[in-house]
Amino acid sequence: MSLVDFLKQIDEDVRNVLSDDFEIEITNTQFVPSFSDPFITYDNLTERIKKCKxxxxxxxxxxxxxxxxxxxxxxxxxxxxxxxxxxxxxxxxxxxxxxxxxxxxxxxxxxxxxxxxxxxxxxxxxxxxxxxxxxxxxxxxxxxxxxxxxxxxxxxxxxxxxxxxxxxxxxxxxxxxxxxxxxxxxxxxxxxxxxKSFSKIKHRVHKASADNPTSTSEWIWQEMSASKFLDQLEHKYPNKIVSVDPRHANFFQTKYKKYWSYxxxxxxxxxxxxxxxxxxxxxxxxxxxxxxxxxxxxxxxxxxxxxxxxxxxxxxx
Known part of the structure; x- marks a missing residue:
């Protein structure tokens, strides 16, 4: 059989199994079936049915x-x-x-x-x-x-x-x-x-905010994820990145290793x-x-x- 004929045969087989008139018969059971169970069958393309449990x-x-x-x-x-x-x-x-x-x-x-x-x-x-x-x-x-x-x-x-x-x-x-x-x-x-035991590097950002960002005595620090901090930044023309938060005063990044196990x-x-x-x-x-x-x-x-x-x-x- 040529490769072309083989692929045509595969295509026909797939279409037969997926067609609307190919029936899947499902039987509920309380017991674990074996391979020889008569209510679990291969694809029967003649009778167009497959039995499952x-x-x-x-x-x-x-x-x-x-x-x-x-x-x-x-x-x-x-x-x-x-x-x-x-x-x-x-x-x-x-x-x-x-x-x-x-x-x-x-x-x-x-x-x-x-x-x-x-x-x-x-x-x-x-x-x-x-x-x-x-x-x-x-x-x-x-x-x-x-x-x-x-x-x-x-x-x-x-x-x-x-x-x-x-x-x-x-x-x-x-x-x-x-x-x-x-x-x-x-x-x-x-x-x-x-x-098993697992570990992951976590990145956090510590951000300072204040009504008067130039006054360090008023800074209030907040810890957040790196992704949340990045969401508060925007690009300004030509090559400047600024915070959209008018109270932004300063920030620094930390990272630590988090461990867990099962x-x-x-x-x-x-x-x-x-x-x-x-x-x-x-x-x-x-x-x-x-x-x-x-x-x-x-x-x-x-x-x-x-x-x-x-x-x-x-x-x-």
Whole structure:
């Protein structure tokens, strides 16, 4: 087949799938579907239908902190042992609290939970994974600063089968379930942030104002952002910049480094509220071990909550 014919075929396929008479059939579910679920199908261009499922539940991601640097700094056999220990035992932790593994990409593991008891199971899974990470794997891996980050969210996810039907040894590489919706994206983003520290250079301007700008004794100082200060300036012909504030007297600029960090378990307000409602007697809630983080992220327009909780006995292993 020529390249031109191939592109014509692709164009026809895209138009068929996007046409108004191609039906998307969505089935609501309370359970985490598998790839073989008959109500999740590939594009059927003959019957012009694609079947998907909609699940409202909790999703959790976990991955290793600084994995890129760890990969560069360590030998292949050492890395293979570390990743094997991590993936195998995090899968076991997820299954212990009825979680379903639905994706493993490198050192990132995706866990989805059936709707029933999803808040309790997801949070217990996070605590168990945090316990294993801090007090078992990290203790047994010498010479590597091993730690993990965990992100959790709750909400609706559309499950779609994607890929192509192929036979033979490479079948699994050409197919997969895609989890569409905010929870999967936000939980993954929280995993990127969890158990990390950040810093940023902040620029501030200190501006003096007075009714009589020439009298330093009357100056009143105000701190503001650099952008706000720049908004008060205008260009005068030919090469002069002046303040539009008639009370402007003087200014100077300062800069400082702002630091912030996130705990190992990071969750959305939707998940936290669901956990508090479903498990009001949860020790982490009653004892204040879950705290609100004042920072926000672009992907989520509500508060974040964080925790660093482990099972007590895990510290004594």
């Amino acid at each position: 909609l699940l409202k539940s909790c999703v959790l991601y976990i991955d290793i902190r600084n994995s890129a640097k760890i990969s560069v700094d360590n030998e292949a056999d050492r890395l293979a042992k570390m990743y094997s220990a991590f993936v195998k035992n995090m899968i076991s932790a997820a299954r212990y609290y009825n979680g379903h593994i639905r994706n493993i990409i490198g050192d990132r593991i995706m866990v989805v939970f059936d709707r029933k008891d999803c808040f309790k199971n997801a949070f217990n899974t996070a605590i168990l994974m945090n316990s294993i990470s801090q007090h078992i794997i990290a203790k047994n891996i010498t010479g590597i600063d091993f730690s993990c980050g965990i992100g959790i969210d709750f909400g609706e996810m559309l499950i779609v089968k994607t890929g192509a039907i192929r036979r033979g040894a490479e079948t699994e590489f050409y197919r997969g379930l895609v989890w569409l919706g905010r929870p999967a994206n936000v939980a993954s983003r929280l995993t990127d942030l969890a158990n 705990k190992p378990i990071l969750m959305t307000a939707d998940f936290y509220r669901g956990l508090a409602k479903e498990c009001p007697d949860n020790k982490s809630i009653k004892n204040g071990w879950i705290t609100k983080n004042a920072r926000t992220i672009p992907e989520y327009d509500d508060y974040l909550y964080e925790a660093d909780v482990v099972f007590t006995n895990s510290q004594n292993l």
